[in-house]
Amino acid sequence: xxxxxxxxxxRGSLDLMVLSVLADEPxxxxxxxxxxxxxxxxRVDLKAGTLxxxxxxxxADKLIRSKWDDSTGRRxxxxxxxxxxxxxxxxxxxxxxxxxxxxxxxxxxxxPTLPKPA
Amino acid sequence: xxxxxxxxxxRGSLDLMVLSVLADEPxxxxxxxxxxxxxxxxRVDLKAGTLxxxxxxxxADKLIRSKWDDSTGRRxxxxxxxxxxxxxxxxxxxxxxxxxxxxxxxxxxxxPTLPKPA
DNA sequence: CTTACATACATAGCTCGTCTATACATAGAA
DNA sequence: TTCTATGTATAGACGAGCTATGTATGTAAG
Numbered sequence: 001x002x003x004x005x006x007x008x009x010x011r012g013s014l015d016l017m018v019l020s021v022l023a024d025e026p027x028x029x030x031x032x033x034x035x036x037x038x039x040x041x042x043r044v045d046l047k048a049g050t051l052x053x054x055x056x057x058x059x060a061d062k063l064i065r066s067k068w069d070d071s072t073g074r075r076x077x078x079x080x081x082x083x084x085x086x087x088x089x090x091x092x093x094x095x096x097x098x099x100x101x102x103x104x105x106x107x108x109x110x111x112p113t114l115p116k117p118a
Numbered sequence: 119x120x121x122x123x124x125x126x127x128x129r130g131s132l133d134l135m136v137l138s139v140l141a142d143e144p145x146x147x148x149x150x151x152x153x154x155x156x157x158x159x160x161r162v163d164l165k166a167g168t169l170x171x172x173x174x175x176x177x178a179d180k181l182i183r184s185k186w187d188d189s190t191g192r193r194x195x196x197x198x199x200x201x202x203x204x205x206x207x208x209x210x211x212x213x214x215x216x217x218x219x220x221x222x223x224x225x226x227x228x229x230p231t232l233p234k235p236a
Numbered sequence: 237c238t239t240a241c242a243t244a245c246a247t248a249g250c251t252c253g254t255c256t257a258t259a260c261a262t263a264g265a266a
Numbered sequence: 267t268t269c270t271a272t273g274t275a276t277a278g279a280c281g282a283g284c285t286a287t288g289t290a291t292g293t294a295a296g
């Protein structure tokens with residue numbers, strides 16, 4: 001993730017990120033990478049070595065499915081959510097919110113003076 | 119973490135949790151574990167094999183310091199934040215809020231219909 | 237009394253997601 | 267033609283958190 005967030009923060013939420021950018025419409029690896037980088041203002045910059053294995057894992061788990069497009073000079077592998085992927089996305093989003101709330105409580109409990117999120 | 123959150127969510131935020139429960143007052147391992155379990159309503163239940171190595175790592179990094187208390191039958195190792203630990207805590211809290219906001223944006227951008235956090 | 241459980245700390249070894257490094261190939265710009 | 271951006275891919279290293287196990291004491295139940 002280059003600069004930006006410390007590496008381990010991503011762990012466990014990268015799936016959520018990728019699934020969520022696929023929620024709208026099918027995309028290919030490189031465009032997923034770019035969109036996440038843009039939305040995060042460059043602070044989450046997935047390397048190829050992170051993204052592609054992740055996509056392969058999601059596909060192996062039947063959460064996304066892929067289709068090659070060789071019609072142009074650039075070979076692109078398009079991914080889209082499966083039904084299971086949509087379910088997983090919603091479940092993970094719920095869990096994420098719940099987790100955030102949980103940490104937030106811990107922080108406000110013991111550190112009421114801590115600077116609040118913007 | 120037993121049931122509750124999927125394992126990788128904790129990654130990168132466990133340090134933050136432990137540092138934050140130490141912000142108030144010195145505590146020993148077992149009490150840290152209990153407090154985190156209580157605040158999270160049982161959903162973050164650190165195993166000994168997770169907590170103690172983590173504490174040793176934090177101490178090796180000079181973010182906390184320890185002192186044995188053998189005055190009672192129960193040997194307890196009390197930990198407290200160092201100055202560096204306080205700095206790290208605030209930095210990590212900031213980063214956490216920033217990261218949460220970032221993910222939140224991604225979720226609302228592509229999934230405006232997603233259930234909001236409570 | 238002795239059995240059981242909560243307390244209290246510790247380490248060895250495993251898992252597996254993310255990272256770095258490397259590889260190959262095309263399109264477009266300098 | 268040389269450099270950059272695009273586009274996908276894998277091998278190997280790293281390391282945080284997990285499981286399993288070990289030791290030992292205080293306290294309550296039977």
